[in-house]
Amino acid sequence: MNMKYGRKSIHITLMLTLLLAACTNPTTDQHTPKEPSTTLETAPETNLLDSSHDQTAPELPEVKPDVAFNLPFTMDSVTIKNDVLDRNTVVASYKDDNDSVIFSRDFSTTELTEMEIIQFDTKKNTYTSRYRAAKGIIINTLVSVGDDLFWIENPANATDNNTPWQILRMKRDDLKATPVVFAKGISEDQIAVPVLRSHYDEISWIEKKITDHIVKSEAYIYNVKTGIRTKVATQLLNEQKKNNSEGIFLDIQRPVSEGLLIRQTVFENKGDKNTKQFDIVMYPKDQSEPEVIVKDREEIYDFTANEQWIVLTMESTTEILDRKTKKQVYSITHDSSLLGGYSPFLFGNQLIYHQSPYIMAVDLTTGNKQRVIKKEGSYTPITNFGDNLTFTRMEYEKNSTQAELYFMDLNPEQQ
Numbered sequence: 001m002n003m004k005y006g007r008k009s010i011h012i013t014l015m016l017t018l019l020l021a022a023c024t025n026p027t028t029d030q031h032t033p034k035e036p037s038t039t040l041e042t043a044p045e046t047n048l049l050d051s052s053h054d055q056t057a058p059e060l061p062e063v064k065p066d067v068a069f070n071l072p073f074t075m076d077s078v079t080i081k082n083d084v085l086d087r088n089t090v091v092a093s094y095k096d097d098n099d100s101v102i103f104s105r106d107f108s109t110t111e112l113t114e115m116e117i118i119q120f121d122t123k124k125n126t127y128t129s130r131y132r133a134a135k136g137i138i139i140n141t142l143v144s145v146g147d148d149l150f151w152i153e154n155p156a157n158a159t160d161n162n163t164p165w166q167i168l169r170m171k172r173d174d175l176k177a178t179p180v181v182f183a184k185g186i187s188e189d190q191i192a193v194p195v196l197r198s199h200y201d202e203i204s205w206i207e208k209k210i211t212d213h214i215v216k217s218e219a220y221i222y223n224v225k226t227g228i229r230t231k232v233a234t235q236l237l238n239e240q241k242k243n244n245s246e247g248i249f250l251d252i253q254r255p256v257s258e259g260l261l262i263r264q265t266v267f268e269n270k271g272d273k274n275t276k277q278f279d280i281v282m283y284p285k286d287q288s289e290p291e292v293i294v295k296d297r298e299e300i301y302d303f304t305a306n307e308q309w310i311v312l313t314m315e316s317t318t319e320i321l322d323r324k325t326k327k328q329v330y331s332i333t334h335d336s337s338l339l340g341g342y343s344p345f346l347f348g349n350q351l352i353y354h355q356s357p358y359i360m361a362v363d364l365t366t367g368n369k370q371r372v373i374k375k376e377g378s379y380t381p382i383t384n385f386g387d388n389l390t391f392t393r394m395e396y397e398k399n400s401t402q403a404e405l406y407f408m409d410l411n412p413e414q415q
Contacts, residue, residue, distance in 0.1 A: 217250035
């Protein structure tokens with residue numbers, strides 16, 4: 001395979017996996033927070049589907065202070081202080097009503113990879129090992145959907161550039177439960193293993209298969225309540241001619257209510273030149289006609305959309321577009337070395353995103369923005385389960401065995 005889609009050889013949390021799979025250049029050190037450089041501005045109306053139109057960004061105003069506005073969610077947090085956290089960046093996959101949380105733990109040595117899934121009782125400061133992977137096996141993208149846990153397993157060191165992987169499934173609330181294999185495959189020729197994503201009662205992933213130098217990408221949604229698995233997208237990338245690829249490679253998915261938003265790499269031959277661009281396409285779960293959200297971009301690191309808005313993160317800028325007109329409404333500039341603008345989530349007209357050293361919220365009807373948590377810190381990217389968004393604040397230099405876990409309930413009126 002001519003593309004170098006590196007396989008994952010270290011444990012990466014759910015949202016961090018997206019960033020490393022999508023980004024090719026930025027390097028960061030989340031252990032060393034720096035002063036943020038973030039600006040929200042109203043942008044001129046520009047049709048972003050017209051890739052031939054070069055935009056000139058207006059001069060950026062000074063950074064605005066927080067403008068408080070009502071956030072349509074409730075916030076809860078728990079603090080863990082335990083040696084089990086040492087050398088681990090904690091990202092919760094679930095929290096129950098008794099403040100018991102579930103996350104994966106890496107207790108590898110320099111010689112051997114060892115990982116497990118634990119359930120941590122934050123009130124008693126004790127934990128139970130729910131599942132321990134075989135030695136040398138990585139646990140990736142642990143998600144909680146419905147009453148189940150799902151995760152990806154793959155060897156830390158694969159052979160022959162091929163990485164066997166499997167999706168495991170286990171009852172979340174049954175302490176005696178054992179996992180079963182839900183799906184499996186082989187990532188050939190250095191292609192990364194699938195990334196699991198969740199949206200309420202659904203999980204999603206993308207599989208890649210190679211036959212005669214043709215890469216087939218297939219995107220799936222599985223509903224845990226109905227037991228229905230739906231293939232929402234299939235694309236082919238022809239690599240039979242060396243250094244002359246032609247077709248589409250499905251990179252990474254973002255599940256939303258309509259289906260899957262997918263960032264895809266489009267390879268085209270134009271005369272003696274081979275081009276590569278990124279598109280964001282909505283593949284509906286009802287398998288109706290896909291919608292091209294944005295087209296022919298040179299870089300897209302992270303993204304999301306709902307019925308009203310589109311959010312695109314580039315190396316040093318985040319763009320917010322009107323979903324109907326595809327015209328840019330706002331832009332946010334950020335320091336690319338701090339993972340600015342990543343893991344965006346939309347809730348109506350509210351945008352929530354990670355801007356080191358903060359978690360930020362923007363009211364897209366007014367352009368007002370504020371810090372969700374006032375304290376600075378090393379925050380993980382945001383992830384989700386059910387009606388909750390979650391992220392973690394850690395201060396590695398001060399105490400590597402303490403973590404503050406935050407949970408946003410997006411539907412508090414249902415309680």
